[in-house]
Amino acid sequence: SQGTTTDPTSASSSSADSGTTTEVTADAPAPFDGPVRIAIVQQSGQGDYFQQYLNGTRQQAAALGVELDVYDAQGDNATQASQLDQAIASGVDGIVVRHGYPDTLCPGVNAAIEKGIPVVIYDVEIQTCAPDAVQTQQSDADMAGLVLDQMLKDIGTDQKVGYVNVAGIAPLDRRDVVWRAALDTNGWQQMFYTGSFTNSTATDTAPMVSSALKSNPDVVAIYAPYDEFTKGTLSALEQNPDIASGIKVYGADISAADIELMTAEGSQWVATGATDPNAIGAAVTRTLFLHMAGELPKGATVDFPPILVTQDFLRQNNIKNMDDLRAAEPALNISDVSGADWIPSVTF
Amino acid sequence: MTGQLSETTTLTRIQDWVVKYGFIAVTVGLFVYFAITEPAFATSSSLFSMLKFASVTAILGLGVTFTMVVGGLDLSIGATAGLAVQLAAMTMVFYNLTGPTAVVAVLLGGLVVGLLNALLIVVFRIPDLLATLGMMFVIQGAKLIPVDGQSVSSGMVLRDGSVAPGSFTPDFLKIDRGFIGPVPLPVVIMLALVALSWFVLSRTTWGRLMYAVGANPEAARLAGVRVGFYHGLAYVISALLASVGGLILVSRIGQGDVNAGSSSLLEAVAVALVGTSVLGMGKPNAWGTLLGALLVGIVLTGLTMKGMQYYHQDTAKGLVVIVALLFSFTLSRKKLRYTPAT
Amino acid sequence: MTGQLSETTTLTRIQDWVVKYGFIAVTVGLFVYFAITEPAFATSSSLFSMLKFASVTAILGLGVTFTMVVGGLDLSIGATAGLAVQLAAMTMVFYNLTGPTAVVAVLLGGLVVGLLNALLIVVFRIPDLLATLGMMFVIQGAKLIPVDGQSVSSGMVLRDGSVAPGSFTPDFLKIDRGFIGPVPLPVVIMLALVALSWFVLSRTTWGRLMYAVGANPEAARLAGVRVGFYHGLAYVISALLASVGGLILVSRIGQGDVNAGSSSLLEAVAVALVGTSVLGMGKPNAWGTLLGALLVGIVLTGLTMKGMQYYHQDTAKGLVVIVALLFSFTLSRKKLRYTPAT
Amino acid sequence: MAPDTGDQGAPAVNLTGGPLACELDGITMSFGANEVLKGVTLGLPVGHVTALLGANGAGKSTLIKVLSGVYPEHGGEVRVAGTPVEMESPLAAARHGIQTVHQRIDENIVPGLTVAENLVFEEIVRGEVPTVRSLRKLLPRAREIARTLDLDWSDSVLTRDVFELGIADSQMLLLARALVQRPKVLVLDEPTSTLSAGEVDRLFALIRRLRDDGVAVLYVTHRLSEVAALADDIVVLRDGAISAAQQRPFDMEQAIRSMLGESLATHHDLVEQRGSATAVELRGVQLLKRSDPLDLDLRYGEVTGIVGLIGSGKSELARGVFGADPLRAGTMTLDGKPYAPRHTSQAVGAGVYLVPEDRAAESMLPGWSLTWTSTLPFLRSVASWGLLRRARERATGTAVLEDFGVVATGPGQAVDSLSGGNQQKVVVGRWMHAGPRVLLLDEPFRGVDIGARGDISHRARAQASEGACVVVFSSDVEEIREIADRILVLVEGHIKLDAYTSEVGNDAIVTSMSEVA
Ligand SMILES: Nc1ncnc2c1ncn2[C@@H]1O[C@H](COP(=O)(O)OP(=O)(O)OP(=O)(O)O)[C@@H](O)[C@H]1O
Ligand SMILES: Nc1ncnc2c1ncn2[C@@H]1O[C@H](COP(=O)(O)OP(=O)(O)OP(=O)(O)O)[C@@H](O)[C@H]1O
Numbered sequence A: 001s002q003g004t005t006t007d008p009t010s011a012s013s014s015s016a017d018s019g020t021t022t023e024v025t026a027d028a029p030a031p032f033d034g035p036v037r038i039a040i041v042q043q044s045g046q047g048d049y050f051q052q053y054l055n056g057t058r059q060q061a062a063a064l065g066v067e068l069d070v071y072d073a074q075g076d077n078a079t080q081a082s083q084l085d086q087a088i089a090s091g092v093d094g095i096v097v098r099h100g101y102p103d104t105l106c107p108g109v110n111a112a113i114e115k116g117i118p119v120v121i122y123d124v125e126i127q128t129c130a131p132d133a134v135q136t137q138q139s140d141a142d143m144a145g146l147v148l149d150q151m152l153k154d155i156g157t158d159q160k161v162g163y164v165n166v167a168g169i170a171p172l173d174r175r176d177v178v179w180r181a182a183l184d185t186n187g188w189q190q191m192f193y194t195g196s197f198t199n200s201t202a203t204d205t206a207p208m209v210s211s212a213l214k215s216n217p218d219v220v221a222i223y224a225p226y227d228e229f230t231k232g233t234l235s236a237l238e239q240n241p242d243i244a245s246g247i248k249v250y251g252a253d254i255s256a257a258d259i260e261l262m263t264a265e266g267s268q269w270v271a272t273g274a275t276d277p278n279a280i281g282a283a284v285t286r287t288l289f290l291h292m293a294g295e296l297p298k299g300a301t302v303d304f305p306p307i308l309v310t311q312d313f314l315r316q317n318n319i320k321n322m323d324d325l326r327a328a329e330p331a332l333n334i335s336d337v338s339g340a341d342w343i344p345s346v347t348f
Numbered sequence B, C: 001m002t003g004q005l006s007e008t009t010t011l012t013r014i015q016d017w018v019v020k021y022g023f024i025a026v027t028v029g030l031f032v033y034f035a036i037t038e039p040a041f042a043t044s045s046s047l048f049s050m051l052k053f054a055s056v057t058a059i060l061g062l063g064v065t066f067t068m069v070v071g072g073l074d075l076s077i078g079a080t081a082g083l084a085v086q087l088a089a090m091t092m093v094f095y096n097l098t099g100p101t102a103v104v105a106v107l108l109g110g111l112v113v114g115l116l117n118a119l120l121i122v123v124f125r126i127p128d129l130l131a132t133l134g135m136m137f138v139i140q141g142a143k144l145i146p147v148d149g150q151s152v153s154s155g156m157v158l159r160d161g162s163v164a165p166g167s168f169t170p171d172f173l174k175i176d177r178g179f180i181g182p183v184p185l186p187v188v189i190m191l192a193l194v195a196l197s198w199f200v201l202s203r204t205t206w207g208r209l210m211y212a213v214g215a216n217p218e219a220a221r222l223a224g225v226r227v228g229f230y231h232g233l234a235y236v237i238s239a240l241l242a243s244v245g246g247l248i249l250v251s252r253i254g255q256g257d258v259n260a261g262s263s264s265l266l267e268a269v270a271v272a273l274v275g276t277s278v279l280g281m282g283k284p285n286a287w288g289t290l291l292g293a294l295l296v297g298i299v300l301t302g303l304t305m306k307g308m309q310y311y312h313q314d315t316a317k318g319l320v321v322i323v324a325l326l327f328s329f330t331l332s333r334k335k336l337r338y339t340p341a342t
Numbered sequence D: 001m002a003p004d005t006g007d008q009g010a011p012a013v014n015l016t017g018g019p020l021a022c023e024l025d026g027i028t029m030s031f032g033a034n035e036v037l038k039g040v041t042l043g044l045p046v047g048h049v050t051a052l053l054g055a056n057g058a059g060k061s062t063l064i065k066v067l068s069g070v071y072p073e074h075g076g077e078v079r080v081a082g083t084p085v086e087m088e089s090p091l092a093a094a095r096h097g098i099q100t101v102h103q104r105i106d107e108n109i110v111p112g113l114t115v116a117e118n119l120v121f122e123e124i125v126r127g128e129v130p131t132v133r134s135l136r137k138l139l140p141r142a143r144e145i146a147r148t149l150d151l152d153w154s155d156s157v158l159t160r161d162v163f164e165l166g167i168a169d170s171q172m173l174l175l176a177r178a179l180v181q182r183p184k185v186l187v188l189d190e191p192t193s194t195l196s197a198g199e200v201d202r203l204f205a206l207i208r209r210l211r212d213d214g215v216a217v218l219y220v221t222h223r224l225s226e227v228a229a230l231a232d233d234i235v236v237l238r239d240g241a242i243s244a245a246q247q248r249p250f251d252m253e254q255a256i257r258s259m260l261g262e263s264l265a266t267h268h269d270l271v272e273q274r275g276s277a278t279a280v281e282l283r284g285v286q287l288l289k290r291s292d293p294l295d296l297d298l299r300y301g302e303v304t305g306i307v308g309l310i311g312s313g314k315s316e317l318a319r320g321v322f323g324a325d326p327l328r329a330g331t332m333t334l335d336g337k338p339y340a341p342r343h344t345s346q347a348v349g350a351g352v353y354l355v356p357e358d359r360a361a362e363s364m365l366p367g368w369s370l371t372w373t374s375t376l377p378f379l380r381s382v383a384s385w386g387l388l389r390r391a392r393e394r395a396t397g398t399a400v401l402e403d404f405g406v407v408a409t410g411p412g413q414a415v416d417s418l419s420g421g422n423q424q425k426v427v428v429g430r431w432m433h434a435g436p437r438v439l440l441l442d443e444p445f446r447g448v449d450i451g452a453r454g455d456i457s458h459r460a461r462a463q464a465s466e467g468a469c470v471v472v473f474s475s476d477v478e479e480i481r482e483i484a485d486r487i488l489v490l491v492e493g494h495i496k497l498d499a500y501t502s503e504v505g506n507d508a509i510v511t512s513m514s515e516v517a
């Protein structure tokens, strides 16, 4: 009896953004005719992006009346491997694996598939070693590409630029590839490369960017392809108003907090590449449902396209939060991705 | 009169000098080196931003210092600072209250944490390290419950579907972004707190009694000292200082941040421990803690300006700590006695 | 001259029982509760995966235990485990060497860290906490230098533009993924190391002398114990254990990971500290550390199965630690004496 | 201070002319600028007990630590059986057959290990015990060692944490451990200061037996009666140099003069004072777990001495009145008003002060100066509005230092670097300086030289005559007689005898002390 109206209280006890569900027009196939339990095994749940992602997952699971176990490794890859084992051992009917290292997760994913548990992967490059898992991802290359194209449009070629990133984190590494290519083709000169990925990334990144700025006050733009880095960078700019006033910042990701920062008076964050983590969380869950019901073959691939969000766009449409943004940019919702007539799709 | 008089030869005099001033000399030396090689380093804006950067570490380090004085060690300060971040953001964003109200809420939160620590340690007799370690985990998790693990920011959608009514007030944001004259407010706060801590610790009966409790609690008790009170007091002070650190952090970030604070713990401990060795004191003290924070700030700022990779930060931090300690402990001819107990 | 026997009233007998077995009772009670309410909990595969999960914490906790026995505390274990992860990955991926070579490289790396810690503490007389804290920062940074801060994975592009020639060998991956009969290899390793540590600590003269060095270094010295040797030995053992933990970690991750290990520090310390209170021992011991790790494992697994939010993990962990400590310290009638020094 | 030129002249290296087990030649030692030993030359003859006397801080313990390899960085030479040896470590000393029982018990006991392990500790250290050995297998050896001093400790005591032993039992343990090694040279640094008569007798019997077997014994004590009973020779150390040496028959007067200098304050004969007003009244107080209730009045204007064997409950009584530990049962009044201190601060506030028995653990704050130690209980009086006044503090420190003639470089010296007797003077002095109503002194003469002992007892009596209620707790009848106006004998938490000193003889006291309750 999945309803059709907004029902924030029953959807989840812990939602920030509550969704609307579409109407179902068919009865659910097996195994959804009985009680179903699925698990999400995520590398990290900390931070807004992941919380919203999980929120989407929860609401989509609840919309179909499916029980959801959440395994969160708090950023520890070894723990994630253990938790994947635990999820398999706990006898769930389907598993979403979100982020992590392919080599870490591969054995567990294959073990699950061998035991007959369907697995959907999000953002782990695991095709070669676990070909039977369903692959989903947001396109980091597209995300970086969209923003860097905008940056090129804004500042032109042959400029001095700064870069805030760290190596060793898969999606950031993928964005890094695009950045390096852009440096070459656009003739940009990277004046500094700094960043700190810790438990409080934004706070710890700020002083480093601040110092880097002092020795390189002549950069015209900074690319910080992760919103915690972007926040840290903004905070560093704020501390150096004398040298930093003209610098444009290009970031990644979007959240209510990010919108606030981008639209703030005098904000230097001019563009970001965005997906709606809520929508992606829900879409990945729908993908799992389809796969479990046999409507999506093993080894299938599903991509979630990002959009470009600029400061001008936000200001022109007077966008204050994610709801406003979704209203102005329905493409964020991707509610048609992995939809079916028996799945009440959650849109936000 | 043959014997080996400890002749105060030139050598031992140099040694004593190094123990006493070596640490300061290294700090000054590094400062001068960076100032000469990186012209941007010694500009006043660069210096103030470095001081601003060091302020949170220094303030949390002061909290650690107080608990080290009573022979303990507060491992919950990082989490307490994080709690402060959360509380401030919630007060202003969720409940749309004023900046001063947020400050009061944060300090009350700190007080509660401090009292809980004191309860566990003094009344329930759980050793300091263990009690505060447990509290650290509890706070880290508990602070996320009311916000469902999300960072609080204005305009966010609440559980009941409504949009959060408030936002960070300009006066609150002044805590980090304000100035007194040319000096950033957090730097003023840091210096004031260091001076106050120094004053309390070395010029008042409270401070003396706290040192007594740390030096030998049984002897202090038999001298009529209310050991439990002073022991607990140190944890309350520590939690309050951590809350002040958290206030600066949250005003710097300008929104809630679920992760703020936690990375400060080990750094604050390092700074306070390094501080024990400044001026050959051999006991935890406020100025030493400040100097430790400054040294770390100088090294990180300087090396970042010199374009080092981000992962050299940790190496540099560690080496600085170790070199500072070599001066104080290895060269020292008197036995330094500070031992933080359980 | 036998001193007076304490009266054993029913109440004090219950109290003593609680102090001695309360911790174990809580562990067993929680286990039974989860087994009944969550049918999937008590399946053998679920239990083995829980044990596997606890193994790294337990092994690092053993390292902490050794250093606590000599009156110190090794804060560098997390970083050392991370170094092991890096070394193993580099040996196999960069240099295309065999799994056994990687194991040797990792253990050598651990040995070097242990000896450096021992050098700083014993020869340079830097207090344990400070020396290992400094080392922690140094290792954390230094291990990233040869890999430019990147996580090592097969097929990655090296500095000179070539592709890394090697990959993790199947025999190496067996460290975490292998079995002996139905029992996962890391669980076997954990149990073996716990048993060995227990044996060394409480059945050999080495262990006894380490306890002596921790309890009263001056007395040990006056009795002719080579205090420095045993003090240093504990740090070498600790670093080696951390390396073994790192081996399991890296074989579990299946590639290099720049962040591996660092989050284990506080957990390992918590587990070892909690272990001191098991069976009313009042001193660091190997079985207690194992039990501590198991309790944390049970709580986290059980609560996850019950569908709690991730941030409740920390709260649960903290509460478990505190409750365990309440049993041991608050109720205990004998004064527990363990105080890890600087 | 004028250098002592006692009529013995340059100290003899060898008093007996017999073979020497061990010789110290021109030993020097200093701590920082403090030159503690200034060329000590001394021989220990085989089969002799040499008593080493000296005031607090004379350097006795330091000399012993040189001999036992604790301070390898000394000057001068140590010879064993005529051959020069390097005493580079305690282990080296043990290898040369030198066994030492050091003065500070807490520096020699290893808490966390069992009683048995502590007994066998030296053998564990030397690797004489197989590496792998369970506690059970150590027990027979531990029992054997305990039997050297007739300690019939049951297995349950032997497997207990040594921390649970009292201070006296710990001392016996250390003695047994050293004696069982059959050393060639046995060095004992104030071994009896925590023991009572029975144990001392047993120890002495054993020392005599060892001496007759040819062991050279160096014995440090402040109790002259022990010297008379045990020693063959006396050597006096003064300001880091040997100032006198004697053979039997001893001239004790002379020895004391060489210890303390000619300017020895003449011994005051005790003028008995009798108090009248009751200060503290105890009713139905139960001291030990199974003792009967006790009623007791402690009066102003007199010194009450409470004497009893180890474990008779003296410390329990003192700590109970001070509020350091709660009383098991019973009530107290102070000046007729109900008095139930739940915390020591209430006692201090009421003018009830305690000098606890275990100086190192209960009075010393590591690294604290004489001034800070003196003012700790009375910080409010040297502060205004919580602000410490340094001048006032220093004045208090200096007053304590001068009143008692503490040997120190100044009020800024760390108390724990003073010798034991001077530490005790500081601790007693800080309370007396504040003018106590009730002053409880638990074993105040432990490790204190005769000069200081005279000072402390003189000052305590002066306090009483000014109207204070002074109570001294000791297990030594001689000591108590020297200081107390009124003597109480405590046996198993019960008062067996209560009389004025002049009315009761030594024998009566000793008899009642050993009575069974
Ligand atoms: N570790 C040390 N550091 C500095 N000074 C010391 C140390 N040990 C002893 N001293 C000083 O050396 C002198 C001699 O001390 P020692 O303990 O040898 O005296 P003692 O003759 O044994 O006295 P007592 O009868 O009180 O035991 C004292 O002045 C003391 O302050
Ligand atoms: N640390 C301890 N643990 C267990 N029992 C103790 C301890 N200290 C003292 N006792 C016991 O308490 C009782 C009273 O001891 P108390 O110290 O009051 O005796 P005392 O007459 O002062 O003897 P002492 O000369 O040893 O100080 C004795 O039976 C003693 O064995």
Ligand SMILES: [Mg+2]
Binding pocket: D060, D061, D062, D103, D189, D420
């Ligand atoms: Mg002495």
Ligand SMILES: [Mg+2]
Binding pocket: D314, D315, D316, D357, D442
């Ligand atoms: Mg006593």
